[in-house]
Amino acid sequence: xxxxxxxxxxxxxxxxxxxxxxxxxxxxxxxxxxxxxxxxxxxxxxxxxxxxxxxxxxxxxxxxxxxxxxxxxxxxxxxxxxxxxxxxxxxxxxxxxxxxxxxxxxxxxx
Amino acid sequence: xxxxxxxxxxxxxxxxxxxxxxxxxxxxxxxxxxxxxxxxxxxxxxxxxxxxxxxxxxxxxxxxxxxxxxxxxxxxxxxxxxxxxxxxxxxxxxxxxxxxxxxxxxxxxxxxxxxxxxxxxx
Numbered sequence: 189x190x191x192x193x194x195x196x197x198x199x200x201x202x203x204x205x206x207x208x209x210x211x212x213x214x215x216x217x218x219x220x221x222x223x224x225x226x227x228x229x230x231x232x233x234x235x236x237x238x239x240x241x242x243x244x245x246x247x248x249x250x251x252x253x254x255x256x257x258x259x260x261x262x263x264x265x266x267x268x269x270x271x272x273x274x275x276x277x278x279x280x281x282x283x284x285x286x287x288x289x290x291x292x293x294x295x296x297x298x
Numbered sequence: 299x300x301x302x303x304x305x306x307x308x309x310x311x312x313x314x315x316x317x318x319x320x321x322x323x324x325x326x327x328x329x330x331x332x333x334x335x336x337x338x339x340x341x342x343x344x345x346x347x348x349x350x351x352x353x354x355x356x357x358x359x360x361x362x363x364x365x366x367x368x369x370x371x372x373x374x375x376x377x378x379x380x381x382x383x384x385x386x387x388x389x390x391x392x393x394x395x396x397x398x399x400x401x402x403x404x405x406x407x408x409x410x411x412x413x414x415x416x417x418x419x420x
Contacts, residue, residue: 220404222402222404222405224405224406224407226345226406226407233394233410233411233412233413234337234345234394234407234410235408235410236399236406236407236408238406239399239405239406239408240405240406245399245406245408277344277345279345279347279406281404284361285358285403286358286360286361287347287360287404288347289344289345289346289347290344291344292344292345
């Protein structure tokens with residue numbers, strides 16, 4: 189059982205927007221601004237898409253955005269494209285020198 | 299461009315110690331204030347953070363593995379390593395090495411190595 193809760197699946201049509209949630213507690217997501225999001229295509233290493241809740245690394249399209257409200261962080265993908273179909277994982281600092289991941293969400297582009 | 303590459307045995311027997319090395323190229327492991335990270339992913343499952351190490355040798359480990367894990371750094375070889383003792387089948391996973399994006403141990407991880415599958419079986 190993962191420390192952070194993500195929906196197992198999400199979907200949307202090309203051009204639409206989809207939001208993936210990542211629910212924790214006040215001891216992790218709600219307590220720190222160290223939430224990251226990763227995209228993983230089959231057989232590939234994860235790729236950092238969002239860090240520090242809403243910041244984008246260089247090279248990540250601005251279609252990807254992150255936010256947080258209380259104990260829940262969210263990743264929104266706008267203008268869905270076929271190549272966005274992948275697994276997405278959130279992570280958060282959980283205090284006491286510990287970091288936890290969510291269970292992952294499979295995003296399907298219909 | 300910084301690149302990371304995992305290496306080590308792909309098959310480990312139960313109760314033995316898993317040993318992996320991550321070789322860093324395109325930059326010095328001790329030249330900047332980054333943390334170096336190990337993460338694993340069992341087949342068909344999600345990601346699990348194992349631990350971080352600073353170039354000076356200070357470490358952080360996930361609580362569930364802390365009693366079995368050692369992460370070390372060799373600045374002369376530009377490498378850092380993972381040792382996991384007393385392995386069982388549940389330690390079968392793809393093991394990734396990575397670097398933190400900036401100087402905090404808890405920032406995002408980028409870049410990542412390609413990963414290496416380690417199977418625990420007799």
